[in-house]
Amino acid sequence: MSRGDPSRARSKRVAWAxxxxxxxxxxxxxxxxxxxxxxxxxxxxxxxxxxTVTLFGNGTIELALRQSMTVFLTAFGISLSIGIPLGLVxxxxxxxxxxxxxxxxxxxxxxxxxLIPLMVAWFGLGVTAKIAIVVLxxxxxxxxxTYNGVLNTDKDLLEAASSFGASRAQLFTSVMLRAxxxxxxxxxxxxxxxxxxxVVVAELFTAISGxxxxxxxxxxxxxxxxxxxxxxxxxxxxxTISEGLKFIERRLTPWKQFQR
Amino acid sequence: xxxxxLIRDLSKSFPLRQGKGYTTLxxxxxxxxxxxxxxxxxIIGPSGxxxxxxxxxxxxxxxxxxxxxxxxxxxxxxPGPKMGFVFQSFRLMPWKTVMGNVLFPLxxxxxxxxxxxERAVKYITEVGLTGFENSYPSELSGGMQQRVGLARAMALxxxxxxxxxxxxxxxxxxxxLLQVELLKLWQFKRNTVIFVTHNxxxxxxxxxxxxxxxARPSKVEEEIKVPFRRPRWTYDVRSEPEYPVLRRHLWTRLxxxxxxxxxxxxxNVGPTAAAPMAGExxxxxxxxxx
Numbered sequence: 001m002s003r004g005d006p007s008r009a010r011s012k013r014v015a016w017a018x019x020x021x022x023x024x025x026x027x028x029x030x031x032x033x034x035x036x037x038x039x040x041x042x043x044x045x046x047x048x049x050x051x052t053v054t055l056f057g058n059g060t061i062e063l064a065l066r067q068s069m070t071v072f073l074t075a076f077g078i079s080l081s082i083g084i085p086l087g088l089v090x091x092x093x094x095x096x097x098x099x100x101x102x103x104x105x106x107x108x109x110x111x112x113x114x115l116i117p118l119m120v121a122w123f124g125l126g127v128t129a130k131i132a133i134v135v136l137x138x139x140x141x142x143x144x145x146t147y148n149g150v151l152n153t154d155k156d157l158l159e160a161a162s163s164f165g166a167s168r169a170q171l172f173t174s175v176m177l178r179a180x181x182x183x184x185x186x187x188x189x190x191x192x193x194x195x196x197x198x199v200v201v202a203e204l205f206t207a208i209s210g211x212x213x214x215x216x217x218x219x220x221x222x223x224x225x226x227x228x229x230x231x232x233x234x235x236x237x238x239x240t241i242s243e244g245l246k247f248i249e250r251r252l253t254p255w256k257q258f259q260r
Numbered sequence: 261x262x263x264x265x266l267i268r269d270l271s272k273s274f275p276l277r278q279g280k281g282y283t284t285l286x287x288x289x290x291x292x293x294x295x296x297x298x299x300x301x302x303i304i305g306p307s308g309x310x311x312x313x314x315x316x317x318x319x320x321x322x323x324x325x326x327x328x329x330x331x332x333x334x335x336x337x338x339p340g341p342k343m344g345f346v347f348q349s350f351r352l353m354p355w356k357t358v359m360g361n362v363l364f365p366l367x368x369x370x371x372x373x374x375x376x377x378e379r380a381v382k383y384i385t386e387v388g389l390t391g392f393e394n395s396y397p398s399e400l401s402g403g404m405q406q407r408v409g410l411a412r413a414m415a416l417x418x419x420x421x422x423x424x425x426x427x428x429x430x431x432x433x434x435x436x437l438l439q440v441e442l443l444k445l446w447q448f449k450r451n452t453v454i455f456v457t458h459n460x461x462x463x464x465x466x467x468x469x470x471x472x473x474x475a476r477p478s479k480v481e482e483e484i485k486v487p488f489r490r491p492r493w494t495y496d497v498r499s500e501p502e503y504p505v506l507r508r509h510l511w512t513r514l515x516x517x518x519x520x521x522x523x524x525x526x527x528n529v530g531p532t533a534a535a536p537m538a539g540e541x542x543x544x545x546x547x548x549x550x
C-alpha cells in the first residue's frame with residue numbers, strides 16, 4: 001500500500017532492469033541492421049552519437065529546439081487556456097454543451113491536417129501559421145476530454161452533495177471539477193503528444209525551421225547521421241512531457257494510488 | 261406540538277421507458293404518515309416499493325407530484341443542514357480523505373472553520389475512526405466507509421437524520437456491529453430518525469415505531485409500536501417474548517404484500533407458509549425467486 005512497501009520496490013527494480021535490457025537489445029539490433037544495410041540507409045549508433053555531439057556543440061540543435069519549443073509552448077498554452085475553460089462550461093451548462101458538442105465533434109473528426117493550406121493562406125508561412133496549426137491539432141482532445149470528464153461525474157455523488165445543501169455552483173466547483181480532473185489530465189496529455197506531432201508537421205509545411213526543418217533538410221540530403229539527432233531529440237521531448245504530466249497527475253490525484 | 265415530519269397524501273411517479281414511448285410508473289400514492297420529534301421510525305417495505313423515493317421527498321431532493329411534506333408543521337423541506345442523509349452506497353468523495361469527507365457538508369453550509377474541524381474530529385472519534393483521518397475511502401473497508409458516511413451526516417448535527425438502508429450493503433457481522441453503534445450514538449443525540457430497511461431484525465432492534473409500506477404504488481399499510489425498553493444494546497432484544505410474535509407478524513404482512521403485488525409469483529401465502537419460526541431469514545427466500 002505505501003511507498004516503502006518492499007514488494008513494490010522490488011517490482012520497480014525489475015521494471016528498470018527490463019527497460020535496460022530492452023534498450024541494450026534495441027541498440028544491438030540497430031547496430032546489426034546498420035552493418036547489414038550500409039551507412040546510406042541506416043547509420044551506426046556510434047555515428048549518430050558523434051553527430052549529436054557535433055550538432056549540440058555548434059548550436060544547431062539549440063537554435064532549432066528554441067524555434068520548435070516557442071511554437072509548441074505558445075500553441076499548447078493557447079489550447080489549454082481556451083480548451084479547458086470551454087470544456088468546463090460545456091459540461092457545467094447543459095445548453096452550451098448540447099449546442100457546441102456537435103460542432104466540436106465535426107471538427108474533431110475532420111482530418112485537420114487538410115486545413116494546413118488554409119492556415120497558410122490566412123497566417124502566412126511564419127510563426128503565427130505554425131502556432132495556428134498546432135492549436136488546431138492540440139485543442140480538440142483537450143476540450144473533448146474535459147467536457148466528458150465533467151459530464152461523467154458520478155450522479156450519486158452529485159445527489160449526495162445536493163442533499164447536504166450544495167448549490168449548483170458548489171456542485172460544479174467541489175464535485176464536478178474534482179471528478180473531471182483525471183479526464184482533464186488525460187486530455188492535456190493527448191493534446192501535448194498531438195501538439196508535438198503538429199509542430200513537426202507545421203515546420204515541414206510552412207517556412208522550414210526548427211527540429212522539423214532539420215529533419216527535412218538532413219533527410220532530403222541523405223545526411224542520415226545528422227537526421228537521427230532531431231528525431232531522437234523530439235522523441236525525448238515527447239517522453240519528458242508525458243512523464244512530467246504523469247507526475248503532475250499523481251500529485252493532483254493522490255487517492256488514485258490506492259485504487260489498484 | 262406539530263409533528264417533526266408530516267407527510268400528507270403524498271404521490272410521486274416517474275416516467276418509464278416502454279418501447280418507443282413513455283408511461284408513468286406510480287411509485288408512491290396517497291401516502292400519509294408522521295414522525296414525531298426525537299422519534300426513531302423505521303420504514304419497511306418490499307423491494308421496489310418507493311422507500312428511497314420517500315426519503316428523497318422528505319429531504320426535498322425531489323418535488324412531489326401532489327400532496328406535501330411539512331417539517332415542524334409549516335416548512336417545505338429543503339436539502340441542507342437541517343437534515344442529514346446516509347446512503348446505502350456510502351457516496352463518499354473518492355478524492356477527499358476521511359476528514360475532508362466529514363468536513364464537506366459543513367463547508368458547503370459555511371460553518372465556521374474552527375467549529376467545523378472540532379465537530380469533524382468529534383464525530384470521527386465517535387464512529388471509531390481515530391487514526392484514519394487522512395485515509396482515502398478506497399483504503400477503507402465497506403464498514404469503515406459507512407462509518408465515515410455516518411460521521412458525515414452526524415457532524416451536521418441536523419434535527420432529522422434520513423438513512424437509506426445504510427447497512428444493507430455490508431456483511432451481516434459488520435451491519436450488526438454498526439446497528440449497535442448507531443443505537444449508542446442516537447441514545448445521546450436523540451434527533452429524529454427516519455430509517456429505511458428491508459431487514460426485519462434491524463427494524464425491531466432500532467425502531468420506536470415501524471411503518472410498513474406496501475408494494476408500488478406504495479402507501480402506509482400498518483404502523484407498529486416497538487415495545488422494547490431502551491437502551492437496547494444492554495440486553496438481547498431477540499430474547500424478549502414479544503420479539504418472535506412481532507417478527508412473524510411483520511413477515512406475514514410483507515409476504516402478503518409481495519404476493520399481492522404479483523412481483524414474485526412463486527411466493528406462497530398459505531396459512532402454514534405465512535408463519536415461519538422466529539429467526540428464520542426471509543430475504544433469501546424472496547431473492548431466490550428473482
